Amino acid sequence: MSPPRRWPLHPQPRPLESLSSWLDRLAGLYEMPVKDLLTRNLGLVDPDVPADLDYDPPMAMLTALAERAGVELARLRAMTLAGWEPWLFDKLTVPLQDTQPMFDAYVRDNSVLLVPGEAGTNQVNRWRRWPGPWLGYWPLHRACPVCAADPGRGRALLWRLPLMTGCVEHGCRLEDATAVALSVAVGQEGPGPVPLAEPLATVDRYTYEGLTTGRVTLPGRSVHAGVWFRLLRCLLDEVSLSPSGRRNHGRATLEQVWQAAGLEERAGLTTWRPYEHLKPDVQEAMLHAAATALHLVADGTIIAFGRLASTLRLEHRHIYDGDRQPPHRSSWQEAIAEMETALALARTDRDAARQLLILLTLGCRTLDRFEEERAFLFGVGVPADFLPSARNLGRTDLA
Incomplete structure (x- = not known):
């Protein structure tokens, strides 16, 4: 069978570009709607074009696109x-x-x-169904005004989530996509791009680093991108809580964060709701408070007691290199091979993942150290739901 015919025009996707944005650019080159491009030109017997191309499009469609456009399937995914x-x-x-x-x-x-456990036990489905982390109830359609002026740039996938506030490349705030597109279409000279101020700019840079490199360099140490997303989401939850329901230190910390942010406490929220259910302006205020908290912990203004707090604290340690001889090369290679075998099994076997976590944390004496080992396993591909918490493992001995 002859290989599928490559489309003559197939520009490569931009870094972090969404599938819908790339398809808009691609279809524009052929002067046809995206739907026609996907239903008449992919060679599929029963083409199924979803309404939201950025959510979870059919694998058959992505495979055909990869063949026609010469883009790796993993990149399209x-x-x-x-x-x-x-x-x-x-x-x-x-x-x-x-x-x-x-x-x-x-x-x-x-x-x-x-302190671990102090956040409480709020029920997420009390008002409306919780869609999952970062999937906002209120849809976001945003664009960078600088990127929009160049038709070859497109839109980033994560701009549709309440995860970023600006375009890191141009250092400006994201604006309503419809208004930006209209301004570009009529050639209207509107106000210039609005610079994204600190501390939101720092949080966006962390997120961008995680999206592009897979790791985030925090003040305390480098962490896997997945750890950063969970840390930020946890912090957004904490700043949304009522200070009056916390212990003395927790109450004082939350009050200090909102005071330093210069915003109304809890962004005016009177009844707790998960971040994904909040309106966009309230979400941005929560992000601002979370970013402020990151800065206050890093410079030592406030002391954080959470399991992930050590990732944010600046540490100044001098460690003597010593005179010990390095391990024998063959023994080291054997140890690495054994670890890789154990990790490969843990990525697909829940019991193996649990046992590996227990083994790696036998010598842990603090919750911070336990969470570092747990984060390491997550960072190398072990599913998060395969890794029980210290509480679930009965590690009541951890300080």
């Missing part, structure tokens, strides 16, 4: 939200019965500012 499992989402589609356990695992099993 990463241009959709489904392609960010398990780093940004444990699961993109969460069954109703799993929403509370998912929230607890993604958000409440972690802690940053507060």
Whole structure:
């Protein structure tokens, strides 16, 4: 069978560009609607074009696109939200019965500012169904005014989520996509791009680094991108809590964060709701407070007691290199091979992952150290729901 015919025009996707944005640019070159491009030109017997191309498009469609446009299938998958499992989402589609356990695992099993367990046990489905982390109830359609002026740039996938506030490349705020497109279409000279101010700019840079490199360099240490997303989501939860329901230190910390942010406490929220259910302006205020908290912890203004707090604290340590001889090369290679075998099994076997976590944390004496080992396993591809918390393992001995 002859290979499928490559389309004559097939510009490559931009870094972090969404699938819908790339297809808009591609279809524009052929002067046809995206639907015609996908239904008449892919060679599919029964083409199924979803309404939301950025969510979880059919694998058959992505495979055909990869062949026609000469783009790797894995790259096309990463241009959709489904392609960010398990780093940004444990699961993109969460069954109703799993929403509370998912929230607890993604958000409440972690802690940053507060003592572990102090956040409480709020029910996420009390008002409306929780769609999962970062999937906002209020849709966001945003664009960078600088990027929009260049038709070859496109839109980033994550601009549709309440995760970033600006375009890191141009250092400006994201604006309503419809207004930006109209301004570009009529050639209207509107106000210049609005610079994204600190501390939101720092949080955006962390997120951008995680999206582009897979790791984030925080003040305390470098962490896997998946750890950063969960840390930030946990911090957003903590700043949304009522200070009056916390212990003395937690109450004082939350009050200090909002005072330093220069915003109304809890952004005016009177009844707790998960971040994804908040309106966009309230979400941005919560992000501003979370960014302020990151800065205050890093410079030592406030002391954080959460399991992930050590990632944010600047540490100045001098470690003597010593005179010990390095391990024998063959023994070291054997150890690495054994570890790789164990990790490969843990990525697909829940019991193996649990046993490996127990083994790696036998010598841990603090919750911070336990969470570092747990984060390491997650960072090398072991599913988050395979890794129980210290509480679930009965590690009541951890300080």
